[in-house]
Amino acid sequence: MEAQAEKSSGTHVPTFNLILQPEFPLNALVLASEALRIANQNSGREIFRWRFVSEDGAPVRASNGLWMSADDSLQTMVQADFYLVFEGNLPMQRNSPKLLNQLRTAARFGASIGAVDTGAFALAQAGLMSGRDVVLHWEAVPTFRERFPELNVNGQLYLVDGQRVSCAGGIATLDMMLDLIARLETSTLASEVANALVYVPRAATAAQRPDAPSTPVAQPALSDRIVGLMEQNLDFPLALEDIAERLGVSAKTLLRECRRRFDETPARLYLRIRLQAARNMLFYEEFGIKDIATACGFSYPGVLSRTFRAQFGMTPRDFRASLRRQQNQAYRPEVRRLSTVPPRV
Known part of the structure; x- marks a missing residue:
């Protein structure tokens, strides 16, 4: 009213x-x-x-x-x-x-x-x-x-x-x-x-990350196009020749650009992008390990586990379990404290 x-x-x-x-x-x-x-x-x-x-x-x-x-x-x-x-x-x-x-x-x-x-x-x-x-x-x-x-x-x-x-x-x-x-x-x-607030406002269309172009350009940098194409094809990773063909460059140019900008081979860069995507899925969601492996282009959950451990020092299951323990301990701690205090007799 x-x-x-x-x-x-x-x-x-x-x-x-x-x-x-x-x-x-x-x-x-x-x-x-x-x-x-x-x-x-x-x-x-x-x-x-x-x-x-x-x-x-x-x-x-x-x-x-x-x-x-x-x-x-x-x-x-x-x-x-x-x-x-x-x-x-x-x-x-x-x-x-x-x-x-x-x-x-x-x-x-x-x-x-x-x-x-x-x-x-x-x-x-x-x-x-x-x-x-x-x-x-x-x-x-x-x-x-x-x-x-x-x-x-x-x-x-x-x-x-x-x-x-x-x-x-x-x-x-x-x-x-x-x-x-x-x-x-x-x-x-x-x-x-x-x-x-001592702040200079930004346009709504500005990019979220400083390493991304803030405004659309006719032809983004080759490195940006490489990463973008890889991020758009996580579930079925493209072969080196397919990436080069889609970007309109030679395989040799693709290899040279990846080494120059990322100090990695295209295959290793692609793997890191897929592993980071898997890590984010573990962080934000409760997808099964098999589902995450499929979504990020790993043929079997075991392949994801081995490569994930090599990159992050723990398996996907251990990573999520450790993360959830931290989150659960922080969630309604007064209830957790009461549940762990033994009753008086």
Whole structure:
């Protein structure tokens, strides 16, 4: 009722529900909320409102170990104009049906639904990204493509597409928030916020990584084309001659470029790219080792295990087990502590 009255009187204050998932990136949350706070401060009045939301209203642990208090639970959060999901390292395991249903409901009522970092998994699971480009952190892209092959992943910093917003996380969160502030208020205010944070805003289409071209070019560097072609063909690795033919160069030129830029042979470079993709899948998902081996172009799980161990010093199973132990120990430690304390007699 209050929000409707504000809208009818022309005094509506845009509201944000910042949804925190376990192991959410604290740096992104700080940048998002600080941008809104500074906008209010510089305006001398409340022009934005925001609330921190968790699944059950309890504090949530960030990826760096700090705990963040929540204002609301998914059940009690008030209707907002923007819902931004700050996701952690196990998105498919931590995105509950309640969260997905709340996002769908908010979208039906016309709210803007956004994702920070791996929050894109929640939007995709909720069926809210059909026919749209998706932006998420570059490390999670292979896993996302494996889960949602029908969706197109965009490698830029962030994307505002109507009522859908997604960004790569990290400092790109600030770029996205400055854009939203400019759209909701003025570009002048967005510039004031950027100046207060001693930051030079980047274009939405800028590349996520400094080693990638920030703008499309007619003919990318040969090294970029080599890596791009290899990353696009993980499951069925191309032969050296096929790579050279697709790139329109000789096999000798391909070998020379790989040695010059990466100090590796094309075969060894290709193997490292596939192993890194396998590592990211182990990090973000619970795919079976056989499935990961197939997705990354290894003929058998045993081949993946041997090469993975040679590269990272442990087998894929050991890597994931070690990672999950660390994550589980950090998740709701008060419950773990109570379960390990022997009862008094």
